Amino acid sequence: MQPQMKPAAAPVPPERAPRKLAHPRMRIGPAIAVYVWQYPLRLAHWGLVLSIGLLAFTGYYIHNPFIVGQTKTTFLMGTFRFAHEAFAMCFIAFFLIRIYLFFAGDRWVKLSAMAPVSRARWKEMIEVAKFYAFIRPRPLSKVGHNPLAAASYLGIYALIFVEIVTGLVMFNWLAQNPVLTVLVGWIPGYIDIQNIRLIHFCLMFVFIAFGIVHVHMCLIVSSAEKRGLLDSIFTGYKVVPVDELEEDDRAAIEAARDHRVRA
Amino acid sequence: MSRIVVDPVTRIEGHLRIEAQLDGGKLTDAWSSGTMFRGIEMILQGRDPREAWIWTQRICGVCTTVHSIASVRAVEDALGIEVPDNARIVRNLIAGSQMVQDHVIHFYHLHALDWVDVASALKADPAKTSQIAQSISDCSKSSTTYFRDVQRRVKAVVDSGQLSLFASGYWGHPAYNLPPELNLLAVAHYLEALEWQKDFIRMHAILGGKNPHPQSFLVGGMSTAMDPNEPAAVINPERIEVLRDLARSARRFVSDYYIPDVLAVAPYYKDWFSRGEGLGNFLSYGDYSSGDQRDPGTFLFPRGVVLGRDLTRVHPVDPAKITESVAHSWYEYAGGDAQPKHPSAGETNPKYTGPKPPFDHLDVDAKYSWLKAPRYDGQPMEVGPLARMVVGYAAGRKEIRDAVDGALKALNAPPSVLFSTLGRLAARALEAQIMANQLEGWVDQLAFNLEHGNTAIFNAARWDPGSWPASASGFGLHEAPRGSLGHWIEIDHKAIRNYQAVVPTTWNAGPRDAQGVRGAYEASLLNTPVADPNRPLEILRTVHSFDPCLACAVH
Amino acid sequence: MLAPGTEMKDALERRGITRRQLVKFCSAMLGTLALPDRFLPQAMAAVAKARKPVLVWLEFQDCAGCSESMLRSSHPNVGEAVLDLLSWEYHETIMAGAGQAATRTLDRVVKEEKGKYLVVVEGSIPTAEGGIHCTIGGRAAIDIAREVCSNAAATIAVGACAFDGGLVAAKPNPTGAVGVHEALPGIKVINMAGCPHNPANTAAVLVHYLTFNDLPAVDQYSRPLFAYGRIIHDQCERRAHFDAGRFVTEWGDEGHRKGWCLYKMGCKGPEATFNCPIVQWNDHTSWPIRAGHGCIGCASPRFWDHMSPFYERLPSVPGFGVEMTATKLGLGLVGAALVGVTGHGLASTLRPAAPPAPPPDSVRKEN
Numbered sequence A: 001m002q003p004q005m006k007p008a009a010a011p012v013p014p015e016r017a018p019r020k021l022a023h024p025r026m027r028i029g030p031a032i033a034v035y036v037w038q039y040p041l042r043l044a045h046w047g048l049v050l051s052i053g054l055l056a057f058t059g060y061y062i063h064n065p066f067i068v069g070q071t072k073t074t075f076l077m078g079t080f081r082f083a084h085e086a087f088a089m090c091f092i093a094f095f096l097i098r099i100y101l102f103f104a105g106d107r108w109v110k111l112s113a114m115a116p117v118s119r120a121r122w123k124e125m126i127e128v129a130k131f132y133a134f135i136r137p138r139p140l141s142k143v144g145h146n147p148l149a150a151a152s153y154l155g156i157y158a159l160i161f162v163e164i165v166t167g168l169v170m171f172n173w174l175a176q177n178p179v180l181t182v183l184v185g186w187i188p189g190y191i192d193i194q195n196i197r198l199i200h201f202c203l204m205f206v207f208i209a210f211g212i213v214h215v216h217m218c219l220i221v222s223s224a225e226k227r228g229l230l231d232s233i234f235t236g237y238k239v240v241p242v243d244e245l246e247e248d249d250r251a252a253i254e255a256a257r258d259h260r261v262r263a
Numbered sequence B: 001m002s003r004i005v006v007d008p009v010t011r012i013e014g015h016l017r018i019e020a021q022l023d024g025g026k027l028t029d030a031w032s033s034g035t036m037f038r039g040i041e042m043i044l045q046g047r048d049p050r051e052a053w054i055w056t057q058r059i060c061g062v063c064t065t066v067h068s069i070a071s072v073r074a075v076e077d078a079l080g081i082e083v084p085d086n087a088r089i090v091r092n093l094i095a096g097s098q099m100v101q102d103h104v105i106h107f108y109h110l111h112a113l114d115w116v117d118v119a120s121a122l123k124a125d126p127a128k129t130s131q132i133a134q135s136i137s138d139c140s141k142s143s144t145t146y147f148r149d150v151q152r153r154v155k156a157v158v159d160s161g162q163l164s165l166f167a168s169g170y171w172g173h174p175a176y177n178l179p180p181e182l183n184l185l186a187v188a189h190y191l192e193a194l195e196w197q198k199d200f201i202r203m204h205a206i207l208g209g210k211n212p213h214p215q216s217f218l219v220g221g222m223s224t225a226m227d228p229n230e231p232a233a234v235i236n237p238e239r240i241e242v243l244r245d246l247a248r249s250a251r252r253f254v255s256d257y258y259i260p261d262v263l264a265v266a267p268y269y270k271d272w273f274s275r276g277e278g279l280g281n282f283l284s285y286g287d288y289s290s291g292d293q294r295d296p297g298t299f300l301f302p303r304g305v306v307l308g309r310d311l312t313r314v315h316p317v318d319p320a321k322i323t324e325s326v327a328h329s330w331y332e333y334a335g336g337d338a339q340p341k342h343p344s345a346g347e348t349n350p351k352y353t354g355p356k357p358p359f360d361h362l363d364v365d366a367k368y369s370w371l372k373a374p375r376y377d378g379q380p381m382e383v384g385p386l387a388r389m390v391v392g393y394a395a396g397r398k399e400i401r402d403a404v405d406g407a408l409k410a411l412n413a414p415p416s417v418l419f420s421t422l423g424r425l426a427a428r429a430l431e432a433q434i435m436a437n438q439l440e441g442w443v444d445q446l447a448f449n450l451e452h453g454n455t456a457i458f459n460a461a462r463w464d465p466g467s468w469p470a471s472a473s474g475f476g477l478h479e480a481p482r483g484s485l486g487h488w489i490e491i492d493h494k495a496i497r498n499y500q501a502v503v504p505t506t507w508n509a510g511p512r513d514a515q516g517v518r519g520a521y522e523a524s525l526l527n528t529p530v531a532d533p534n535r536p537l538e539i540l541r542t543v544h545s546f547d548p549c550l551a552c553a554v555h
Numbered sequence C: 001m002l003a004p005g006t007e008m009k010d011a012l013e014r015r016g017i018t019r020r021q022l023v024k025f026c027s028a029m030l031g032t033l034a035l036p037d038r039f040l041p042q043a044m045a046a047v048a049k050a051r052k053p054v055l056v057w058l059e060f061q062d063c064a065g066c067s068e069s070m071l072r073s074s075h076p077n078v079g080e081a082v083l084d085l086l087s088w089e090y091h092e093t094i095m096a097g098a099g100q101a102a103t104r105t106l107d108r109v110v111k112e113e114k115g116k117y118l119v120v121v122e123g124s125i126p127t128a129e130g131g132i133h134c135t136i137g138g139r140a141a142i143d144i145a146r147e148v149c150s151n152a153a154a155t156i157a158v159g160a161c162a163f164d165g166g167l168v169a170a171k172p173n174p175t176g177a178v179g180v181h182e183a184l185p186g187i188k189v190i191n192m193a194g195c196p197h198n199p200a201n202t203a204a205v206l207v208h209y210l211t212f213n214d215l216p217a218v219d220q221y222s223r224p225l226f227a228y229g230r231i232i233h234d235q236c237e238r239r240a241h242f243d244a245g246r247f248v249t250e251w252g253d254e255g256h257r258k259g260w261c262l263y264k265m266g267c268k269g270p271e272a273t274f275n276c277p278i279v280q281w282n283d284h285t286s287w288p289i290r291a292g293h294g295c296i297g298c299a300s301p302r303f304w305d306h307m308s309p310f311y312e313r314l315p316s317v318p319g320f321g322v323e324m325t326a327t328k329l330g331l332g333l334v335g336a337a338l339v340g341v342t343g344h345g346l347a348s349t350l351r352p353a354a355p356p357a358p359p360p361d362s363v364r365k366e367n
Ligand code: HEM
Pocket: A051, A052, A055, A056, A058, A059, A060, A062, A063, A064, A081, A084, A085, A088, A089, A091, A092, A163, A164, A166, A167, A168, A170, A171, A172, A197, A200, A201, A203, A204, A207, C270, C313, C314
């Protein structure tokens, strides 16, 4: 049960060892508050979180109308469906903001910074996983997302995309919109409408489960690295010891010399 | 000595092939083969037992619905569900109306052309036809003008040279015996019946949304919610009146057309009272309770077995004695094909060993049919209207005795004529009459319950699969138009593990078993004289007298 | 405009009907097609033609439900369709001839009416093991279909089975059954999906063909738009109850008696397209939802596998049995996540604390 901790022998990723980090458990020098999450990113994050909650609630009602209307004047299902569609439109908007940031956001939220494309990143991801698995005592601290989290976020965005597409297919199934028909009308020819629905429904649980694990991970990492990770998704800032800055991050922060670094 | 092949046998449901040996103008042997297989029993595996009826219903669209009834009964048996009285009545009404309609269609549209020469109707004197019509029935449509119009319409078709469905008939065959006037009468009634059946079967639309394949069965009851005060309820006082009108129209049609026509035609074909006898063993599961469905004593058609044409004894039916053999069928059994299997342990493992199409002949010494060969206590059985009338007659059931004795008297014939091609035809008509007379009684029962606030039509206790045991097995029996139908189901973890249907036409049209014993069709064709091997009308007469349904038989 | 020419006069005489009757008859048929009355003269002229187009009806892996359904047609009724409108020369279930007399008729039509006749196909076509699961006259269904359909003016596939294999092609499709379209790629086919097809629609297609010598406009599945263009749910008489949230929650409950929405009982009306709420069945008598049971989406592609389980909102999750619903699986996932994070969280409390981060007041001054 008790995880075996060998702090002294805690491994430092080999390729990072030559860097000027001293002992991993030591902090040398001052720290800076880095403005990692621009407000559009935070807006997109919280917009998505909120709309997922509302969509899950209204969507579940659509799936299983647990309240049955009694009087002639109720418009329960109608309301839930309308709300679901309205929230869905917001959801799509937040998603599009985030997609924009993949290309136009700053260095920590760009697609190129998050995609697990190099061998080195994969190795880093393993290091992160080792932390979660109690093999490594400290998280692999990064200014932006840790590589494993970044990859999982990309995964979740991909699923959000699927959710939106399946949602639009169902929407168009009922609404028969000419533009949507061109965009997604062909899909039921390959995946029938009931399986579209099934995918849409199952993903809801995936988002909820993701949210749970994600918040937990954030809490764990946040408390382990003590860099204000959790605060950062509200404030935008993370606290990073200057000596732990990697070369390219340091250069970027210095080059920016602007709002990204607060006095 | 020559081999006659009739394939396709038409005016039946499905794909039936008869091969027969002709020797000295008579058939000395016959083989009945079903040439189409779908695998519905295999497709059912792993699915929700509550919806099995929707699937099995599509075993057949002619006797549509009968497989739904057997199926829901099988699941209800497995799960120990009792259905409310109203569900029993609605099921009776659906199945009973199905039976009447099916019998009428069979007689007029599937069987009549074996006895009626359409071409000869052109030579008839409509006035004489009118006289005959008025002498045999109270039916109002019997004027000379009416028959002249029909004759004109037929003539128009014949003159156009485009004979449509009638193009390929054996017109002028020496075995047609009816005078032109009766031929005209029959053609007129062919068209009347065509019109009537589609109106009458609206009974299914009311109680099931559509026909074929009504959609209102449920494991545990019916979806036809009842309410005396709700216009939106499926069954309400207004609908009861429509049902009543339809029930009456059945009664009228059968008594004004069907029975008189059968009695008018039969005397011209007396030979056929001693041809096509067949097995002489009859099986009826019995059905159509007016009280408690679990008590066969309340059945309109009683349960029983009659062996060797012995009308003095009715043997009880023990479903454990039912088996199916695949010795001559294109299947294989795990334990070897020689050993028949009870349907609760039945298998459907198709294995075709016949000739590669196109082919001229089947290898009838080996496997030669997609039908299995059902046996009761090791013996082949005939099922169907004749079996039901025979069992009911032997059991001394009043409605059945009265109907049969009445017909025998009208034909001036002894009960032994029942065991024949025409006997089957007559039994079907009498059964249609008994059933048509019964329908309104069930409407009355339904109306009574509705008026007295008994609107229960579904038993919800076992709807939720969470309430089911880990495994269960059961069977459901029904008397379909063509005879005794049984479905056997094995449920395992809320899914169908095994499903077996043993179907009327499988009993009748099945091939030989491991002992080489013939099925009912095969036995009934023996000794049939065939005047013209190129136009084997006689084979059709006897085979049609069973009302073949091959989609049922193979599934 | 409607003055009957001599041909029309002859036709009326020939059929022994009045002009009024013919007008009524043709208007009823146009009604099914939802065509305006200005097409009436064209329809009447077509019906009056001296030589009737030939139709042959093939049955393969079918239940004959689609044949029976056709027998329930009311405008035109089957007597009219068979004797007056068309020359219906081959249809095993009801034709006079049998055996060789029957097959010879079919051969004659294929030869003599080449390129002019219509074929109706009912039932799926087996393709496994060389087609041995359905033979007629010793010939495999696929061979008959190929010969008869490829020589026809057009093929009308009636019912789910002929459309896409229907029930016969449902998993595990033991006979390799396919619909006409798949069995004979490249032939001109219109699909009258449904189990069975609705004869009102098929009659309309026949009338359309007779009137315009062409088939009506179709959707991506070659189903005529006039019949398959709209969702059941949008035409359903119980729709107001759906919007209001008034649902049947148990068969036979108060809502069921009052005709409330069947959505919770698995109704597939929201997924299914078909015009049965409007044209209904059996001469406009009723339709499944009116009979208190949910729609099973019988006119949809591969509906047997896709719309089932019929009493559940959603299909079973592939790879799991009927016992495993998506909800159970989803809740299981969420539950596992909760258990996982709780366990991980507890274990993490035992992790030695990392050294504190430098206080923010040591932030480096820039600028
Ligand atoms: C995280 C996001 C979302 C969640 C959790 C969610 C959840 C759900 C759920 C559970 C259902 C019921 C499925 C069923 O019938 O069983 C549903 C239906 C639906 N969703 Fe979503 N959904 C989301 C996003 C979207 C989006 C982006 C759209 C886009 C338009 C959308 C459109 C629809 C539509 C049209 C329906 C069908 C409503 C109906 O049948 O009347 N959803 N959703």
